[in-house]
Structure formats: C-alpha cells, structure tokens
Amino acid sequence: MAESFYLFSNGELQRKDNVLRITASDGRYKDIKVEMTQDIYLFGEVDLNTKCLNYAGQLSIPIHIFNYYGSYTGSFYPKEKNVSGKLLIEQVNHYTDKYKRLEIAKAFIEAASYNILRNLRYYSERGRDLQACMTEIKGLRKVIPRTEDINELMGIEGCIRQAYYNSWKDIINQEVDFEKRVKRPPDNMINALISFVNSLIYATCLTEIYKTQLHPTVSYLHSAGERRFSLCLDISEIFKPLIGDRLIFSMLNKNMLTEKDFESQSNFCYLKDNGRKRLLQKYDEDLKRTIRHKVLNKNVSYRYLIRLECYKLIKHLMSDKKYEGFTIWW
Amino acid sequence: MHITGTMFYYYFVCHRKLWCFYNYINYENESEKVILGKLIDESAYGREHKHIMIDQTVNVDFIKDWQVLHEIKKSRSIEEASIWQVKYYLYFLNQRGIKIEKGILDYPKIKKRREVVLQEGDSEKIEEILISIEKILLQEKMPPPIESKICKSCAYYEYCYI
Numbered sequence: 001m002a003e004s005f006y007l008f009s010n011g012e013l014q015r016k017d018n019v020l021r022i023t024a025s026d027g028r029y030k031d032i033k034v035e036m037t038q039d040i041y042l043f044g045e046v047d048l049n050t051k052c053l054n055y056a057g058q059l060s061i062p063i064h065i066f067n068y069y070g071s072y073t074g075s076f077y078p079k080e081k082n083v084s085g086k087l088l089i090e091q092v093n094h095y096t097d098k099y100k101r102l103e104i105a106k107a108f109i110e111a112a113s114y115n116i117l118r119n120l121r122y123y124s125e126r127g128r129d130l131q132a133c134m135t136e137i138k139g140l141r142k143v144i145p146r147t148e149d150i151n152e153l154m155g156i157e158g159c160i161r162q163a164y165y166n167s168w169k170d171i172i173n174q175e176v177d178f179e180k181r182v183k184r185p186p187d188n189m190i191n192a193l194i195s196f197v198n199s200l201i202y203a204t205c206l207t208e209i210y211k212t213q214l215h216p217t218v219s220y221l222h223s224a225g226e227r228r229f230s231l232c233l234d235i236s237e238i239f240k241p242l243i244g245d246r247l248i249f250s251m252l253n254k255n256m257l258t259e260k261d262f263e264s265q266s267n268f269c270y271l272k273d274n275g276r277k278r279l280l281q282k283y284d285e286d287l288k289r290t291i292r293h294k295v296l297n298k299n300v301s302y303r304y305l306i307r308l309e310c311y312k313l314i315k316h317l318m319s320d321k322k323y324e325g326f327t328i329w330w
Numbered sequence: 331m332h333i334t335g336t337m338f339y340y341y342f343v344c345h346r347k348l349w350c351f352y353n354y355i356n357y358e359n360e361s362e363k364v365i366l367g368k369l370i371d372e373s374a375y376g377r378e379h380k381h382i383m384i385d386q387t388v389n390v391d392f393i394k395d396w397q398v399l400h401e402i403k404k405s406r407s408i409e410e411a412s413i414w415q416v417k418y419y420l421y422f423l424n425q426r427g428i429k430i431e432k433g434i435l436d437y438p439k440i441k442k443r444r445e446v447v448l449q450e451g452d453s454e455k456i457e458e459i460l461i462s463i464e465k466i467l468l469q470e471k472m473p474p475p476i477e478s479k480i481c482k483s484c485a486y487y488e489y490c491y492i
Contacts, residue, residue: 084354213355296491311489314355320472 002038004207004287006280008273010045015055022046034059039207041200042066043276062210064203069185069270070192072199075206077216084213090317091218098149104220104316104323105153106144108237111325113141113160115241118328120164123171123249133167150221157221157237173253185268190248192262192269196276197244198236200283205232205239205306212310235309238325243286243302251282291330331464332387335401338418341459342411345466345473347486352467357485364485367404374402374438385426390419391436399423399433406437408480409444414459416446421456424448 007013011024016031020040023029032040040056040063048063053076056063063076094100117137124130140160147153161181168178168190178190186192206229209216216229221237224230251257261275271279287303300308309326316323340348350356371380371391378392378400391402401416416433423430433446466473475481475490484490 082354082356086353087355296488308488308492311492315489315492318355318472 003033003036004039004041004204004284005032005037006041006043006284007046008043008277012047013040013042013052014049015051020052020055034061037061039064039203041203041280043070043273060210062207064206066199069268070196070199070276071185072202075203077206077210080210082211082213087213087314087317088215088218090319091215094317095218095220095224101220102147102150102153104313105150105234106147107323107325108221108234109144109153109157109160110141111327112157112237112241113137113144114325114327115238116160116164116245117141119241119245119249120167128170130167130170133163136163154221171249171253174255174258176252186270187267188264188269189259189262192271193248193252193257193279194244196271196279197247197283198240200280201236201239201244202229202232204287204303205235208303208306209235209310211307212314214310214314235306235313238309239302239306242328243283247279247283247286251279256282294329331467333460333463335388335390335415335419337463337467338459339411339415341463341466342414343408343480344476344478344484344486346475346490347484348463349466349469349472350486350489353472355472355489357489363404363483370404370438371402374436375400384423388419388422393430396428397431399430400436401433402436402438404437404439406440406442407483409435413444413446414456417448417452418456420446420448421453424453 007022009022009024011022013020013022015021019034020032020037021029022032034055037059039061042063042065045068053063056076057078060078060081062078065073065075067073094104117134120130120134120137124134137160140156140163143156144153147156165178165181169176172178172190176190177188181194182188182191183195186195206216209229209231214231216231218224219230219234222230222233256278257271257275261272261278262269263272288301290299290301292298293300293308296308305326312321312323312326315321337348337351340351375392378394380392381389382393383389391400393399399416399419401412401419403412406412412435416435420430420433431447435444435446437443481487481490
C-alpha cells in the first residue's frame, strides 16, 4: 500500500496544501501523495523548508538524503511516535549483558551467512565453480556457536565475507577487477555498487525500524550507537545477501549496468545518474516482490520481511519467543 | 491505575493485546481497518462535540445532550466487547455522580445502532473485571496469543504469530 519515493531531480520540495510537491527549476512539478508515502529518498540537489519537514514529521515520513556521489548522508527521522519504555529497557539490558548480546549477535551472523550460502548454491547450480568457497564458509559457520565474544564473532564474519567476496568474480559474467572490499570511497565498480546498495538497505531498515518500538541506536552485533543507527546495520546483515547482492548480480549479469554507467577517477568510483535510476527501480521492484510466508501463511513483500525481523527481535527482547534470524527457504 | 475504555474493550477481545497496548507495543497505525475506523470517526456526527476526556481516564465518543452516551464502531464484530465498553463508561460516569441513563452503540457504516443500559449486577461485574485487568497489566510477561479466528484481522497478527 505505502510507497517509497526516489527523487532525482534538482529543485524544491515543499508542502503544497496537503501534499508534498517537488518543483524542478524549469517549473515542472510532481506531487507526492502523502497518504501513500512511507519514506522519501533524495538524490538530487533539493531545497527543503521547515514547513516541508514539519509536514513530513507530522505524517511520520522519514526522508533519507544521499549526496552527489550517492553515498548516504543522513535521514530526517521524525519524532519517535512508537515508544515503549519497557521495550527500551529490555533492549538495553540485552546489550549490557554480554551473554544476551552475544546470543542475538550470533543469530544475526548465523542467518546472514546462511543466506550467503544460499546465494552461492544458486550460482553453483548454474554451473559456477564455487565449491571451494562454499566449503570454506560452511567450515567457518561451524565456529559461530562456539565464539565467546563479539570480537571473535566479528572476526568470523569478516572471514566469511572475504571468502564470499572472493567468489564474486566467478559469479559475475562481466569482466570485473574486484579483489577486496574498499569503502570510503569505493575504488571500483563492484565496490561502488556494494556501497550504494548497502546504504539503500540501511535506509530501508531504518524506515522499518521507525515503524516499530525498537530504538535504532541499540544494536547487538555492531557496537551500539556508534556514529550511526547501528541496529539498521545489524538487521541489514541478514538482508544484504537476499536483496542487495542478488540485485547486484542480476543487474551485472543481465548487462543492465556496465562500465559505462560508472564514473571512475584515480581513487574513487561511483554510479552515474542513469545507472542509479535503473538500479533504484529494480531495488524498489524487489522490495515490493512478495513471497508466500510459510509461518504466517500469507503473501508478504521483501520489505515487510524486514519489519517481521523487527517483530521477532521485539519478541525475543520481551522474552516472548527466542529470536532466529530470517533465512531464505525458497 | 487509569483503565481506559479501550483497555476495557481489549479485555474482552484479547489479553495479550491488552497487555501490549498498556506497554506501548502498538501496531495499529498502519492497518487499513484502523485507517477506515479513523475516517468513520472523523466523518460521523460532525455536528456533535466529540471525544470528551473524563478524569484523564476514559475518552467517550460523545454524549448527546448529557443524556445519551454514544460509542461509534466500524462493525458489529466482537459486539460483546463493545457493549461492555459502553457499560464501563456508564458505570464510570455514575461513579462520579453523572447519571447517564443509557448508551448507544452506533454503526454509521451499516446504519445500525444498539441500546445499552446498566443492568442489575453489571456494576459488580465491572468491578471484578477492573481487578482482573489490573492483574493482567502488571504481569511481567505478555500473555500468549489466543489462537482465535479473530486474530487474522488483528493489527497484531504478524507480531503474534511470526
């Protein structure tokens, strides 16, 4: 029902009566139907006024802002409407208690790495030689339950990701020079894509967390409140393989994005506007795609899976039901 | 403890919902049924002075000429709970010296209404219920899902059964 709006044009975003209107410099405008809007992503150079922010705030619509290079700048995060003191206390209790924290963090990594393996299996069934990588990750996964603190767990996670990223050149049909993950700034096409897509998932997780009572700064795998809304990082771990990585693979393998769509300089690389639009369109379609949920026995969208993850976490924190991360079952 | 009309209503619907509501675990904002309910509330009885908060506890839809109390509902499902909600309002007002003879459940969407009065023994029953509500709210853990057919259309459905 609710929609995300991705705005690329430069111009002014203002409240016009009871809608938000983006007006380009040439006078053309588009109205955003606020009743149908769950969040807004700004990629262009947009002027906003407080009247617009007040209105977005009143309607509880977060606005996520990205800079010229497509990296995430921050969000206008409206006043928390869903606040539960009891839940917040539990959220913090589960962070400060080392064992409770580790238990949740392990569940995130278990699920994330399982989903990574599913991606590898998918491509392995399509003739890619990924056995070595899969064996390595399977081995690393066995260590997860035995880890005794967060750093050790993060170490395992790092090794899994490294093995996974090493296999990308075998998954992707295009000629890519992807050796290792480089951020801030990304140095090649794949890194630029990973950075961009991850920041989208991060923002989507934030929108979903906002709809629940969870506090976005209290996280379990990542250190709480460290520079960012770290709970989004925790939850996005699980969905990066399902939503982000698959999106990247399919866009590259179908040649929907090629070298031409990137702007490369000596030390950085980013996606150009047109490529970004195509990618976002696909991203939005993916989030709206539905699957039959085997527990709830109804159709749910990929985006809604993120919210369900929040619910599961709340249930765990409230001692209602033990948390298990989402794993791909189809 | 302030026990609101909604809480009284939820007591008859689902104890888990009652507990979550009290602890601010709400999932109402997005469900289409809730939005529809809100629209009915906004559009019905536009001439009346609506939503009267009494003693910072109960919020009644409106009281016609200080004689008849009205509670507006979307549909007649779980009517038993609605009836008790109105009875609770009548009891609550009586306790504070405001004699309201009867209440009316209004269903503007289906153009139906139903009269509700306090009958003998109702006050005692309400007092007992208030005590059990308090007991539920003060539980450390939330009550389990009720696994009833009404769950399917509840805004908490995904939360309870995921």
